[in-house]
Amino acid sequence: MKGAVVLLSGGLDSSVLLHWMRRELGSEADVRALSFDYGQRHAVELDRARVQAVRAGVREHRIVPARFFAELVSGASVLTDRQASVPDGRTLPDAERDQPPTYVPNRNMVLLALAAAYAEAVGVPMVCYGAHRSDAYGYWDCTSDFVRAMNAVLAQNRRQPVRVLAPFVTMTKAEIIRTGVALGVDFSATWSCYRGTPPACGSCSTCLERQRAFQEAGMRDPLA
Numbered sequence: 001m002k003g004a005v006v007l008l009s010g011g012l013d014s015s016v017l018l019h020w021m022r023r024e025l026g027s028e029a030d031v032r033a034l035s036f037d038y039g040q041r042h043a044v045e046l047d048r049a050r051v052q053a054v055r056a057g058v059r060e061h062r063i064v065p066a067r068f069f070a071e072l073v074s075g076a077s078v079l080t081d082r083q084a085s086v087p088d089g090r091t092l093p094d095a096e097r098d099q100p101p102t103y104v105p106n107r108n109m110v111l112l113a114l115a116a117a118y119a120e121a122v123g124v125p126m127v128c129y130g131a132h133r134s135d136a137y138g139y140w141d142c143t144s145d146f147v148r149a150m151n152a153v154l155a156q157n158r159r160q161p162v163r164v165l166a167p168f169v170t171m172t173k174a175e176i177i178r179t180g181v182a183l184g185v186d187f188s189a190t191w192s193c194y195r196g197t198p199p200a201c202g203s204c205s206t207c208l209e210r211q212r213a214f215q216e217a218g219m220r221d222p223l224a
Contacts (some may be wrong), residue, residue, distance in 0.1 A: 003030030003184035004165075005119040005127045007111060008061070010035065010049030012190045012210060013130035017168060018056045021128055023183060030124055033061040034115050038107070039070020040079050041086075042196030051189040062118075069110065077104040079194060086194045089205035100138045102194055103207060107139035109150070116154055116162040125162075131166040134173040134209060144169050173213035181219065188222035199223070 002025055004148050006018045022031050034055070035049045046063055053061035070080040078084040078101045087101055108129065115127040129144035140146060150164045168176055180187065192210045193200035200207050214221040 002026070003029070003032070003059075003124040003125050003126075005032050005034055005122075006048045006058075006113050007115055007127065007129040008033040008035050008053060009130075010045035010191050011130070012180070012187060012192055012213075013132055013168065013173070013176055015048070015181065015187075015190045016176050016185050017128060017130045017184045018052055018058070019185050020167065022056050022058070027057075031056070031058050031101045032118075032122070032124065033058045034065045034118060035061070036066045036069075036111055036114075037063055038080070038111075039074075040102075040104075040192065040196075041082055042079070042194055044196055045191040048189050048191045052185075055186070055189075064114070066114075069107075072206035073105045077105050077158065078102055081223060086201075086204050088203050089208040090203065092145040092205060097138055099140070100205060103139060106141070108139075108146070109110065112150060112164055119162045120157070120160050122222065124161045124162075128164050128167060130168055130176075132168040132171050132173060132176060134213070142166075142169070142211060143215040156162070170221075173209060177213055177217040177219060181217075186222075190223075190224075 004021050005023055008014045008018055018033055025031060033053045035046055074081050078086050112127060119127050135142040147164055147166050155161050192206045194204045194206050195201045
């Protein structure tokens with residue numbers, strides 16, 4: 001069957017990816033969105049995921065309760081440990097940039113594995129997520145090497161192997177924004193800030209990356 005399961009956080013990248021997959025696969029394809037409530041401090045992103053799923057017209061959007069994950073890794077990431085402070089992106093030491101405090105241990109591997117199980121169960125051949133080149137500096141699970149390794153494992157399936165795709169993995173965030181503009185994505189209905197309390201703080205690493213990307217794209221961020 002022609003279709004895909006898209007990991008949809010409600011952030012900028014995954015929202016553009018969802019609309020892009022709907023266009024690429026066509027209106028008859030079985031496109032589904034999967035979001036996870038894993039105890040992230042910026043759970044406000046899930047409200048944006050609901051909006052984007054409706055606007056993209058997916059067949060199904062499921063928000064999976066997975067707060068056990070935050071309990072397992074609590075203390076290892078500022079995104080799952082609400083007692084820790086999200087650092088200012090401008091003052092993050094260079095020594096921490098290759099794996100910053102906002103990295104969540106094995107999050108992408110775990111969520112992609114669950115998404116692959118769901119895709120196999122419903123007969124959809126692939127899972128897509130919004131990894132991109134601008135994230136590769138600090139997140140090893142947002143790289144082409146990681147995608148190849150995941151697919152090498154999934155290919156061991158004897159009946160219905162599911163493939164992981166990262167269509168934006170060679171693109172910058174600015175290029176993703178331009179793609180979203182062409183698709184008519186409403187960026188005001190996305191969320192990026194790691195501190196998680198509206199309005200966006202404008203100083204955490206993901207806020208700064210978002211601001212920089214909109215500037216490079218020659219656009220104004222509607223959340224600025």
